[in-house]
Amino acid sequence: MNKKLIEEFSALLGKERVLSETEELLCYSYDATSKGFMPDVVVFPLNAEEISKIVKLCLKYDTPVVGRGSGSGFSGGSLPLKGGVVVSFTKMNRILELDEENMFVTVEPGIINADLKSYLAGKGYFYPPDPASYEFSTIGGNVAECSGGPSAVKYGVTKDYVAALEVITGEGEIINTGSKTVKNVSGYNLTQLLTGSEGTLCLFSKITLKILSKPETNSLILVSFGDIDKGFKAAIRLLKLRNRPSMLEFMDKSSIESVKSYFKSDIIKIEGKFLFIIEADGSQADVDKSIGEYEKILNEFSPIFIFASGKDEDKKVIMDARKAISPSLRKYGDLKINNDIAVPVNKIPQMLSFLEETSRKYEIPVINFGHFGDGNIHVNIMLEKNNAGMVQNGEKAKYEILKKTVELGGSLSGEHGIGLEKKEFMKLKYGDYYMNILKNIKNVFDPQNIINPGKIF
Amino acid sequence: MNKKLIEEFSALLGKERVLSETEELLCYSYDATSKGFMPDVVVFPLNAEEISKIVKLCLKYDTPVVGRGSGSGFSGGSLPLKGGVVVSFTKMNRILELDEENMFVTVEPGIINADLKSYLAGKGYFYPPDPASYEFSTIGGNVAECSGGPSAVKYGVTKDYVAALEVITGEGEIINTGSKTVKNVSGYNLTQLLTGSEGTLCLFSKITLKILSKPETNSLILVSFGDIDKGFKAAIRLLKLRNRPSMLEFMDKSSIESVKSYFKSDIIKIEGKFLFIIEADGSQADVDKSIGEYEKILNEFSPIFIFASGKDEDKKVIMDARKAISPSLRKYGDLKINNDIAVPVNKIPQMLSFLEETSRKYEIPVINFGHFGDGNIHVNIMLEKNNAGMVQNGEKAKYEILKKTVELGGSLSGEHGIGLEKKEFMKLKYGDYYMNILKNIKNVFDPQNIINPGKIF
Numbered sequence: 001m002n003k004k005l006i007e008e009f010s011a012l013l014g015k016e017r018v019l020s021e022t023e024e025l026l027c028y029s030y031d032a033t034s035k036g037f038m039p040d041v042v043v044f045p046l047n048a049e050e051i052s053k054i055v056k057l058c059l060k061y062d063t064p065v066v067g068r069g070s071g072s073g074f075s076g077g078s079l080p081l082k083g084g085v086v087v088s089f090t091k092m093n094r095i096l097e098l099d100e101e102n103m104f105v106t107v108e109p110g111i112i113n114a115d116l117k118s119y120l121a122g123k124g125y126f127y128p129p130d131p132a133s134y135e136f137s138t139i140g141g142n143v144a145e146c147s148g149g150p151s152a153v154k155y156g157v158t159k160d161y162v163a164a165l166e167v168i169t170g171e172g173e174i175i176n177t178g179s180k181t182v183k184n185v186s187g188y189n190l191t192q193l194l195t196g197s198e199g200t201l202c203l204f205s206k207i208t209l210k211i212l213s214k215p216e217t218n219s220l221i222l223v224s225f226g227d228i229d230k231g232f233k234a235a236i237r238l239l240k241l242r243n244r245p246s247m248l249e250f251m252d253k254s255s256i257e258s259v260k261s262y263f264k265s266d267i268i269k270i271e272g273k274f275l276f277i278i279e280a281d282g283s284q285a286d287v288d289k290s291i292g293e294y295e296k297i298l299n300e301f302s303p304i305f306i307f308a309s310g311k312d313e314d315k316k317v318i319m320d321a322r323k324a325i326s327p328s329l330r331k332y333g334d335l336k337i338n339n340d341i342a343v344p345v346n347k348i349p350q351m352l353s354f355l356e357e358t359s360r361k362y363e364i365p366v367i368n369f370g371h372f373g374d375g376n377i378h379v380n381i382m383l384e385k386n387n388a389g390m391v392q393n394g395e396k397a398k399y400e401i402l403k404k405t406v407e408l409g410g411s412l413s414g415e416h417g418i419g420l421e422k423k424e425f426m427k428l429k430y431g432d433y434y435m436n437i438l439k440n441i442k443n444v445f446d447p448q449n450i451i452n453p454g455k456i457f
Numbered sequence: 458m459n460k461k462l463i464e465e466f467s468a469l470l471g472k473e474r475v476l477s478e479t480e481e482l483l484c485y486s487y488d489a490t491s492k493g494f495m496p497d498v499v500v501f502p503l504n505a506e507e508i509s510k511i512v513k514l515c516l517k518y519d520t521p522v523v524g525r526g527s528g529s530g531f532s533g534g535s536l537p538l539k540g541g542v543v544v545s546f547t548k549m550n551r552i553l554e555l556d557e558e559n560m561f562v563t564v565e566p567g568i569i570n571a572d573l574k575s576y577l578a579g580k581g582y583f584y585p586p587d588p589a590s591y592e593f594s595t596i597g598g599n600v601a602e603c604s605g606g607p608s609a610v611k612y613g614v615t616k617d618y619v620a621a622l623e624v625i626t627g628e629g630e631i632i633n634t635g636s637k638t639v640k641n642v643s644g645y646n647l648t649q650l651l652t653g654s655e656g657t658l659c660l661f662s663k664i665t666l667k668i669l670s671k672p673e674t675n676s677l678i679l680v681s682f683g684d685i686d687k688g689f690k691a692a693i694r695l696l697k698l699r700n701r702p703s704m705l706e707f708m709d710k711s712s713i714e715s716v717k718s719y720f721k722s723d724i725i726k727i728e729g730k731f732l733f734i735i736e737a738d739g740s741q742a743d744v745d746k747s748i749g750e751y752e753k754i755l756n757e758f759s760p761i762f763i764f765a766s767g768k769d770e771d772k773k774v775i776m777d778a779r780k781a782i783s784p785s786l787r788k789y790g791d792l793k794i795n796n797d798i799a800v801p802v803n804k805i806p807q808m809l810s811f812l813e814e815t816s817r818k819y820e821i822p823v824i825n826f827g828h829f830g831d832g833n834i835h836v837n838i839m840l841e842k843n844n845a846g847m848v849q850n851g852e853k854a855k856y857e858i859l860k861k862t863v864e865l866g867g868s869l870s871g872e873h874g875i876g877l878e879k880k881e882f883m884k885l886k887y888g889d890y891y892m893n894i895l896k897n898i899k900n901v902f903d904p905q906n907i908i909n910p911g912k913i914f
Contacts, residue, residue, distance in 0.1 A: 101693055101803035148640045157640055173890050181799040182831035183605045183614055183871035185653050187895050192649035196642050213697050236558055240670050342638040346558035374639035414640035433630050438644050444897040
C-alpha cells in the first residue's frame with residue numbers, strides 16, 4: 001500500500017477515521033465465511049462526498065475499494081480479496097427521513113436492519129425483509145446482497161422495498177436512481193440493477209425504502225408430517241391462499257433429527273419427516289381467521305403433530321426450536337459448508353431426496369432447512385476440519401448440489417449472493433455470452449475495476 | 458431498404474410472414490401517439506430462433522429492428538423511427554405453461570393482457586397489472602414499458618410480476634434471465650434491467666410471470682369532497698391501511714367538470730373538487746370489512762357525496778363514470794397532449810394547483826385524473842390542431858409540467874415510458890454522466906445500435 005494514499009486519506013478524513021495498524025485491520029478482514037483477507041487501510045466516511053473523494057483517490061493510486069457493513073455475509077461480499085481499502089459504513093448509520101405520507105424511509109447504509117425495524121415499529125411501521133442476520137447486518141449489506149428471510153413468502157425480498165438510491169460509482173461519481181413513486185419508467189431501472197449487485201458496481205450512500213403499516217399481531221403453528229409428500233401438498237395449498245402465511249419455514253428429516261436431541265420442550269414435539277413453522281400476521285381477527293383456515297387445510301393431510309398459538313410464551317418456544325437448528329449442527333463437525341440454494345417450490349421434494357442421496361454417497365451429514373415458500377434451502381454440509389478426505393468430499397457434494405439446483409431450474413444462491421463462495425460455479429448456469437454481459441455492465445459502472453474486484457466473476 | 462434483406466427474410470420465414478407493400482406497412486407505422494414512421498418491412502417470427510436469425514440479418518445489413526405488440530403505446534416505443542424492420546409478435550401469442558404448483562405462467566410476448574387475464578381467471582388465478590389498454594395491449598409491450606394501472610396501488614406494476622425472460626439481444630444471441638424462484642441472487646438482476654427498457658435492449662421471446670389466486674369478489678365506493686385538502690387527507694389514511702384499496706382512482710376539479718356534463722346517472726353524482734373511486738377486493742367477508750372501514754374513514758373528512766356498492770349494476774355505473782373521462786375531453790379540442798407523470802403521493806395537491814395555474818397561464822384546458830396511490834397523474838393538455846399558437850403553448854405547458862414534476866421528486870413517466878415523446882426531457886432529471894451510463898448499458902446489449910434506435914436518448 002502506498003503510504004501517500006494513507007496520508008491523503010488522513011488529510012481528507014482526519015487520522016481518527018483512517019485505520020492502518022495490523023491489529024486494527026484484522027477486524028475488517030473476515031466475514032461469516034471461513035475466509036479472511038487483510039485490507040491495507042480502513043476508512044470511515046460520513047457522506048457521499050467523502051466516499052466520492054475516497055473512490056477518486058483509489059482511482060489515482062489504482063487501489064481496490066470494498067464496502068463493508070457488519071461483515072456478516074455468507075458469500076465473501078465484503079472481503080478485501082485483493083487488499084486495498086475497506087470503506088466501513090459504521091459511521092453512516094442514521095435515519096435521514098421518515099416520510100409518513102408517502103410511506104418511505106431514507107437511511108444511510110450502515111444502519112443495522114434490527115435498529116431500523118425497531119425505530120419503525122415505534123412509529124407504527126414495518127420494514128419486512130428479515131435475513132437471519134437482521135440483528136447485526138446492515139441495510140447497505142442487505143441491499144448489496146438483496147437479502148431475503150422468512151417473511152419473503154408473503155412480503156418479498158429486499159429488492160421489493162428499494163425505491164431510490166444515492167450511490168458512488170467506480171469513477172467516484174455520485175448518482176441518484178429511482179424516486180419516491182411506485183411507478184417510474186424513465187430510463188433503465190438502475191435501482192434494481194444495483195440492488196443485489198454484491199457491492200461490485202458502486203458504493204451506496206443513501207437508501208430509500210418502501211415501508212408498510214405494522215401488522216397488529218401474529219400467531220404461529222408448528223406442524224409435522226410423517227410423509228414428505230403429504231407435508232409438501234399441504235404447504236403448497238397454503239401458498240395458494242390469498243391470505244398466505246407470513247412465514248413458512250421448514251425442516252427436513254435431517255434437521256428434525258438434529259434438533260430432536262438438542263432441544264426439549266413440554267409443549268411441542270420435533271418429529272417426523274417434514275416439519276413446518278407457519279405464521280399468520282395482521283389484525284387479531286384476520287390472524288384468527290387465517291390460523292383457522294391453515295389448521296383446517298393442514299389437518300386434511302394427516303399431520304402427526306400440530307400446535308397453534310398466539311401466546312407470546314408459546315411462540316417463543318416454537319421460534320426457539322427453529323433457532324436451535326444451527327447450534328444443534330455442531331455435533332456433526334467443526335466445519336460447515338453453508339450452501340444457500342433456491343429451487344422452484346415444486347422441486348423441493350426432489351431436491352431433498354437428492355440431498356439425502358448425496359449425504360449417503362459421501363458419508364457426510366447434510367442437514368437441510370429453509371424457507372419453503374420461495375424454495376430457498378439452506379444446505380449445511382457438515383465436515384471435520386482436519387479430515388482432508390472428508391473436506392474434499394464436502395466440496396464435491398457442494399458442486400453436485402449446485403449442479404442439481406441448476407438442472408431443476410433453480411438459483412445458485414437464494415439470499416447469500418455469489419461473491420467469492422460461488423463464482424466458480426456461475427458457469428454451471430450461465431454461458432460465456434451471458435457472463436460477458438455481466439462483466440460489461442461492471443465495466444460501465446467501474447471501468448478501472450477497483451470496486452470490490454474478484455467477486456461474482 | 459436492401460431488396461436482398463427482404464429476400465433473405467422470405468427465405469427464412471416464407472413469403473406469407475414477410476410484408477413489404479406500402480399499404481401493408483402502413484398498419485405498422487403508428488401507435489397511440491399522433492406520430493407515424495414507415496417501416497421498410499414487417500416480419501412475423503414464431504420463436505426465439507427465428508428472432509435470433511432476423512436480428513443477425515439486420516446486423517449483416519446494418520438495419521434497425523423494432524419489436525411491436527399491438528402498437529397501443531403512448532410514448533412511441535414501437536415506432537420504427539429510422540425505418541427498417543418491424544418484428545410483429547402477432548403470431549407469438551401462446552400460453553406456454555401454467556405452472557400451478559409454483560404459481561407462474563409462461564407466455565409468448567404477443568399475448569393480449571386481457572386474454573391472459575381471462576385464461577387465468579378461468580383457472581382461479583389472477584395477473585394484476587391492468588393498464589388502461591389491457592384489452593388490446595400485449596404482455597410483451599407491457600413488460601417493455603413496465604406498464605401499471607389502477608391495481609398498482611395494492612398489487613404493484615408489471616416489473617413486480619416478471620420472474621424470468623428469454624430474450625434476443627442486439628447481437629442476435631438468445632439469453633435466459635431469472636428463474637421461477639422468488640429469491641434469486643446470482644449475478645446482476647438482468648430481468649429487472651430488461652423490464653421497462655422500452656424495447657431498446659433486446660426483443661423478448663418468452664416471459665414468465667408470477668400469478669396470484671383470484672380474489673373472490675370486489676366492491677366499489679365513489680366519494681367526492683368539496684375541499685381538496687380533506688380529500689387528500691382521507692386518501693392518505695386509506696393508503697396506510699394494511700388492507701389498502703385495490704384501486705384508488707381520482708379525478709380533480711377539471712375532470713369532474715369535464716365528466717359532469719357528459720355523463721348522467723340516477724345513482725351517483727359527479728361533483729366537488731376531488732373525487733375518488735375506491736375498490737376493495739378479496740373474500741366477501743374481507744371486502745365487506747374493508748368497505749366498512751373505508752367508509753368510516755372517508756366520513757371523518759366530510760365528503761359531499763359517498764356511495765358504496767358491491768352490486769354489479771352499480772359497479773358498472775361507477776366504472777362508466779371513470780371511463781367517461783377520455784371521451785368527455787373531446788369537447789375541449791381535437792388534439793390532446795397526454796402527459797403521464799408520477800409524483801410522490803403527498804405532492805399531488807401541489808401538482809394539481811400547479812396544473813390549474815398552468816391552464817390559466819396559457820389559457821388552455823388541462824384536465825387531470827389518475828391513480829392516487831402511486832402519485833400517477835394523467836395530465837391531458839387539450840388543444841386545437843389548427844391553432845398553431847395554442848399548440849405551441851401546449852408544448853410549453855408540457856415542458857413546465859415535466860420540470861415541476863422533477864422538482865417535486867417525481868418521475869417523467871409513470872407508466873407510458875420515455876420513448877420518443879419525452880426523450881428531450883430526460884435532461885431535466887438526469888445529468889450527462891447518468892445518461893452516459895444508460896447509453897453504455899444500451900451498448901452492452903446492442904453494440905451496433907440496431908434495436909429500436911433513437912428512443913429514450
